Amino acid sequence: MKLIPHNYCLLTCVSPCFLLIVLLMNQSQAAETPNIIYIMADDLGYGDLGCYGQKVIKTPHIDQLAKEGMRFTNHYSGHTVCRPSRLVLLTGIHTGHTPISQNEQYYFPAGATTVTTLLKNFGYATGGVGKWALGPPETTGVPSMQGFDYWFGYLDQGNAHNFYPEFLWSNEQEISLPGNKVGNQKRVSVERETYSHDLLTQEALNFIKVNQKKPFFLQAHYTIPHANNEGGRATGDGMEVPEYGEYADQEWPAPEKGFAAMITRLDRDVGNLVSLLKKLNLEQNTIIFFTSDNGPHQEGMHLVDFFNSNGPLRGYKRDLYEGGIRVPLIVKWPGKIEANSTTDHISAFWDFLPTACELAGINPPQNIDGISYLPTLLGESQTAHDSLFWKYRGKIALRSGKWKAVQTGKEKPLELYDLDKDEGEHHNIADKHPTVTAHMKQMIIESQSPR
Structure with a gap:
């Protein structure tokens, strides 16, 4: 059942028919929860x-x-x-x-x-x-x-x-x-x-x-x-x-x-x-x-x-x-x-x-x-x-659309994969897409920024 609103007491001032309608609506909504x-x-x-x-x-x-x-x-x-x-x-x-x-x-x-x-x-x-x-x-x-x-x-x-x-x-x-x-x-x-x-x-x-x-x-x-x-x-x-x-x-x-x-x-x-x-x-x-x-x-x-x-x-x-x-x-x-x-x-x-x-x-x-x-x-x-983001010890990963960036250690270079073409992440193409790689690096920074 849904919780009764805090202003429920106000309803006591209105007609019994209106009260019945409200209660039936709450029961109907609860049944669909x-x-x-x-x-x-x-x-x-x-x-x-x-x-x-x-x-x-x-x-x-x-x-x-x-x-x-x-x-x-x-x-x-x-x-x-x-x-x-x-x-x-x-x-x-x-x-x-x-x-x-x-x-x-x-x-x-x-x-x-x-x-x-x-x-x-x-x-x-x-x-x-x-x-x-x-x-x-x-x-x-x-x-x-x-x-x-x-x-x-x-x-x-x-x-x-x-x-x-x-x-x-x-x-x-x-x-x-x-x-x-x-x-x-x-x-x-x-x-x-x-x-x-x-x-x-x-x-x-x-x-x-x-x-x-x-x-x-x-x-x-x-x-x-x-x-x-x-x-x-x-x-x-x-x-x-x-x-x-x-x-x-x-x-x-x-x-x-x-x-x-x-x-x-x-x-x-x-x-x-x-x-x-x-x-x-x-x-x-x-x-x-x-x-x-x-x-x-x-x-x-x-x-x-x-x-x-x-x-x-x-x-x-x-x-x-x-x-x-x-x-x-x-x-x-x-x-x-x-x-x-x-x-x-x-x-x-x-x-x-x-x-x-x-x-x-x-x-x-x-x-x-x-x-x-x-x-x-x-x-x-x-x-x-x-984007989606993960980090584990020195490892980092970020996915944005078809692109996936992976860093396997703090001193390791960022790898880039096109998951639409390479679901198994066999081919690192970071050097072929420097603009995408740079953008992924920026999103990694933003994903860890304080709220």
Whole structure:
């Protein structure tokens, strides 16, 4: 329901008929306010889904989202690593203006404005599961102090890379998982092991059931298929998963069986979520976003090239070439978004906050970098970005239209690519286009200028 205006008391002076009209209008608007579900995988590559060209790993439910919705081909993560990417997503501000631009410790201050606080203040029920990374226990950055009615999962991102943790968090309450290992010790009982991803899905589904009668925002920031670099469940590799499933008999290295099984398990649970929406008659009024926090990893003994995880793109996680930051984005909203549609609209994580605000009928903050892509979703004309910007340690990247500039280190020259002709960034043409290169350098400076 929409919040009652502060001047509601003035209406008591007018006729009952007018009051009834106002209340009916508010109810009608609330009925059209969509539920918003934002699913984000961890280290899933542009080429890891069937609908983006994957030939081996099975992702039928996510592929079905694309068949029933819109697939973006030029969507970018907030960053090439975890924490700053999530920070960008929640604030609508790119890394030229955020407090951090790498995986350093950071937590939200009290009173921060995020997509979650905006939706909560407007009357949405707000819930999240998975990896948080933006506020450890006993800080102002914990989810319950940043707009979440309910949070279940990991708070510290370092712990999130263990899929059999000793505990998870329900808001600020530590939930013990006694069957899981303690440090490097043997687990108490195989039968009592808890795979964290399965528990996250259970809590996400329960949040939908509990809040089905009012508009809700669910942030499902899963940890699959991130690696556990300390070694996995049974084989010693870093891709932890309870079983390899349909990939068990493949003549692949164990890490690749685990990697494929993790993605297919995630796909299964996307299907479970959609099935629940249908069962509760919520599908028509729910918009689902599916994406990844950055490009594919090459960790835990998994090799990017084994399944062609970055597709046609160069680079992977921790790079600012396309493979490190261009990610899948699929959006489904029955009856509103054209089924089986594709867009080449250039967008990024910092666009989600204004998009969510427009969906809810909220005025977004003025001092952000994002532009709502709701017009694109609805098949309407769309305002475009002049440029998109990223930085990571000494690396910098900027995209403006077809042009992409990349600097791989502070002392390295600026590289220039024409993505219309060279999507894989194979041919540096900076010396052939000095005017364009100079303009890109100036935009890089402006992208980091104080507000």
